[in-house]
Amino acid sequence: MELAIKNPIAPTTQNFLKPKPKVKSLRVFSLKCVSSLSSSDGAATGVVERPWKTSDARLVLEDGSVWRAKSFGARGTQVGEVVFNTSLTGYQEILTDPSYAGQFVLMTNPHIGNTGVNFDDEESRQCFLAGLVIRSLSISTSNWRCTKELGDYLLERNIMGIYDVDTRAITRRLRQDGSLVGVLTTEESKTDEELLKMSRSWDIEGIDLISGVSCTAPYEWVGKTDLEWDFNREGRGEIYHVVAYDFGIKHNILRRLASYGCKITVVPSKWPASETLKMKPDGVLFSNGPGDPSAVPYAVETVKELLGKVPVFGICMGHQLLGQALGGKTFKMKFGHHGGNHPVRNLLANRVEISAQNHNYAVDPASLPEGVEVTHINLNDGSCAGLAFPALNVMSLQYHPEASPGPHDSDSVFGEFMELMKKVKQKA
Numbered sequence: 001m002e003l004a005i006k007n008p009i010a011p012t013t014q015n016f017l018k019p020k021p022k023v024k025s026l027r028v029f030s031l032k033c034v035s036s037l038s039s040s041d042g043a044a045t046g047v048v049e050r051p052w053k054t055s056d057a058r059l060v061l062e063d064g065s066v067w068r069a070k071s072f073g074a075r076g077t078q079v080g081e082v083v084f085n086t087s088l089t090g091y092q093e094i095l096t097d098p099s100y101a102g103q104f105v106l107m108t109n110p111h112i113g114n115t116g117v118n119f120d121d122e123e124s125r126q127c128f129l130a131g132l133v134i135r136s137l138s139i140s141t142s143n144w145r146c147t148k149e150l151g152d153y154l155l156e157r158n159i160m161g162i163y164d165v166d167t168r169a170i171t172r173r174l175r176q177d178g179s180l181v182g183v184l185t186t187e188e189s190k191t192d193e194e195l196l197k198m199s200r201s202w203d204i205e206g207i208d209l210i211s212g213v214s215c216t217a218p219y220e221w222v223g224k225t226d227l228e229w230d231f232n233r234e235g236r237g238e239i240y241h242v243v244a245y246d247f248g249i250k251h252n253i254l255r256r257l258a259s260y261g262c263k264i265t266v267v268p269s270k271w272p273a274s275e276t277l278k279m280k281p282d283g284v285l286f287s288n289g290p291g292d293p294s295a296v297p298y299a300v301e302t303v304k305e306l307l308g309k310v311p312v313f314g315i316c317m318g319h320q321l322l323g324q325a326l327g328g329k330t331f332k333m334k335f336g337h338h339g340g341n342h343p344v345r346n347l348l349a350n351r352v353e354i355s356a357q358n359h360n361y362a363v364d365p366a367s368l369p370e371g372v373e374v375t376h377i378n379l380n381d382g383s384c385a386g387l388a389f390p391a392l393n394v395m396s397l398q399y400h401p402e403a404s405p406g407p408h409d410s411d412s413v414f415g416e417f418m419e420l421m422k423k424v425k426q427k428a
């Protein structure tokens with residue numbers, strides 16, 4: 001089969017667009033835990049409640065479903081958009097990925113918490129997500145790197161979690177109806193109707209969530225990937241100065257850039273392009289970040305001002321901002337991609353990579369002007385997973401080459417960014 005590099009995706013977004021949430025009447029779902037412990041009641045029905053905790057939390061979705069659950073971590077009431085994540089491991093990296101701001105992450109892996117948390121797997125300075133939804137909270141924690149149990153960690157960081165909720169049923173609902181806004185509460189006094197109203201009066205679209213997660217002043221990043229974990233130690237020769245825009249940057253992007261030989265200055269999301277150019281960088285990185293990419297026109301303007309003046313690399317939100325700066329449009333997908341098992345066709349290398357992904361929006365390839373190439377395609381749904389505009393030294397990925405958590409198949413893209421900076425530097 002001939003691989004066409006230029007915009008090979010059928011110019012349609014209709015398969016991905018999120019439909020309007022269906023308004024249904026309130027229905028309550030509660031999960032009975034099937035236990036292998038014998039009790040006279042349980043033996044008769046095959047179902048018994050765990051004796052040490054009964055449901056003390058509710059998740060009310062905007063479609064009218066009410067999910068009774070048990071709480072861990074912080075208590076209170078919180079609104080957010082529910083998304084499901086299919087990663088089998090790496091819940092600490094997911095919890096600290098700032099791109100989840102405003103969202104409840106529902107893990108499809110039913111067993112969470114068994115390895116606790118540790119000092120090394122943090123992807124940012126705090127947890128920005130709205131909450132965590134899981135099927136089963138591990139009753140024991142055991143790992144040589146563990147420094148704390150998951151529940152204590154969430155409590156310290158004021159993040160709500162619920163367990164003993166039917167995560168498969170909610171995932172099927174999200175797949176069918178699209179991502180849904182919900183309210184999580186431990187407050188008995190709030191009625192289901194009140195919570196439903198609350199969930200229907202909030203929307204993640206159109207909000208600038210980047211400003212709440214970005215750093216507030218520039219700083220130098222020096223940490224490399226620990227050699228023990230670095231599976232790719234080649235090509236660390238030259239030093240390039242990279243200015244990294246922090247739209248909610250994950251630490252592993254910075255570690256990978258440092259390991260590839262970059263001196264890195266991280267700057268806040270509203271850092272002027274003119275100031276960046278004064279720093280004379282060899283390249284600029286636009287990071288991942290939370291929320292609606294069309295709600296941050298100031299960031300698109302900054303990207304536009306830098307285009308053509310310095311090689312640029314965009315990751316996830318950075319890719320979506322680049323798409324807009326090049327003249328394209330973004331749209332909201334039905335339920336997005338969140339997990340460590342997304343197959344992507346890399347059209348430049350003609351190979352399939354299994355990738356880590358976390359996004360609810362995508363660039364519409366049909367909206368892009370001549371000369372912009374789609375370089376990567378998500379093989380699950382054909383959506384645009386990477387772009388290049390060689391004339392302006394632009395490259396970007398919709399997904400996460402830095403993994404954390406996830407497969408490392410796409411790590412070599414950092415090497416491609418080094419090559420791009422080298423080429424431009426040699427010409428200068």
Ligand SMILES: NC(=O)CC[C@H](N)C(=O)O
Binds near residue numbers: 099289293
């Ligand atoms: N990981 C990211 O950068 C996410 C980008 C954007 N917030 C989205 O959901 O599509």
